[in-house]
Amino acid sequence: MSATIDKKRRQAVQRLSIAAVALWIILLLMSLFAPTTSDVSPRTGDPVLKNFSAVRGDTGSIRFTMADLRYTLERDGSEWVMAETGGYPVRKDRLNTLAEGLETLSWGERRTSDPDRLSRIGLGDPREGGNGILVEVFTTNGTKTAEMIVGRRNEQLYARDPNETISFRAEGDLPPLYTREAWLDLDIVEIDPSAISAVRISDSQGDSLYLTRDPGDGPRSFAPAPPYQNDRLRSRLAASTPALAIARLAPIDVKPASELTTRPVARHITETHDGLEIDLRAWNEPDGHWVTLRAVEAGEGARRAQTINDQAEGWAFKLTEYDWREFTPLVTSIVRRPDPAEGQAPIESNFQP
DSSP states (O other): OHHHHHHHHHHHHHHHHHHHHHHHHHHHHHHHHSOOGGGOOTTTTSBSSTTHHHHGGGEEEEEEEOSSOEEEEEEETTEEEEGGGTSEEBOHHHHHHHHHHHHHOEEEEEOOOOGGGGGGGTOOOGGGTOSOEEEEEEETTSOEEEEEEEEEETTEEEEEOTTOOOOEEEESOOOOOSOSGGGBOOOOOOOOGGGEEEEEEEOTTSOEEEEEOOTTOOTTOOEEOTTSTTOEESOHHHHHHHHTGGGGOOOOEEEEGGGOOSOOOEEEEEEETTSEEEEEEEEEETTEEEEEEEEEEOSSOOHHHHHHHHHHTTEEEEEOHHHHHHHSOOGGGTEEOOOGGGTOOOOOOOOOO
């Protein structure tokens, strides 16, 4: 009887010990992960840009400054443009996301106030070469109404007042701010490669070429057409790469066409099976490789051409050198021309810059 009681007592003590250890572990974890007194600030929960809601309707420009880049979104009548591009419109969806983010962004838990540690959460002062982004908001008359330095670490957003070193988690979200190109709607042409029927190429040497294919033919079915039917392709790939180049058009920047300082070095005209024609001219400028576009469409409506021209007219679009060269190949890199000595007269260029 006594042995049974002792056994029950030992089991009860063991259960109580296990429960005590579990409770101690829970309390320890709570102390580790719960916000400490130092994380709390009278500012926590307040808007980061406390004046933005009141002045949002009168905002005339928003400037973003990084250590190696600065760009400005500014109001131009009823639309917003990027000043550094000469006034190219910015994407409305990203602008709306930015405005909502600036209005709802609030201070969260307090973080470091050590100036040497601010760069760890992306809040180094960009005016001193740091990795943060200085955001400044101005009214239409140029008065600064709000400013902050923001940064990211992983998926978390952080912010601080530019005049202070104390930093906070920022509750809310903003669109990516580190590149200006993301604000520009540079998806100018949307053409499926299968829709392309022909391409006319005039190169920097004054030579021209016309390549065509029939509806339903594969991507490497382009062949020289009159008056170049006697040309021989060097390879199917050499023909299909420039022939389908417009379907891969991917500008990386934009500026007014009036700022081009040279003459076009090549011309590339794409035709589709259903009557759309896109005339692209290539420019090799001191500041990079650029193209201009103009579309023409046969038939009623011509809405596709108008859509392209509405976005492209008056602008030059920058391409990477690799992409630009797809629009500017030498004709001799695509075909072998018959020797004039064999009886065929040389073909004259029709390139008109």
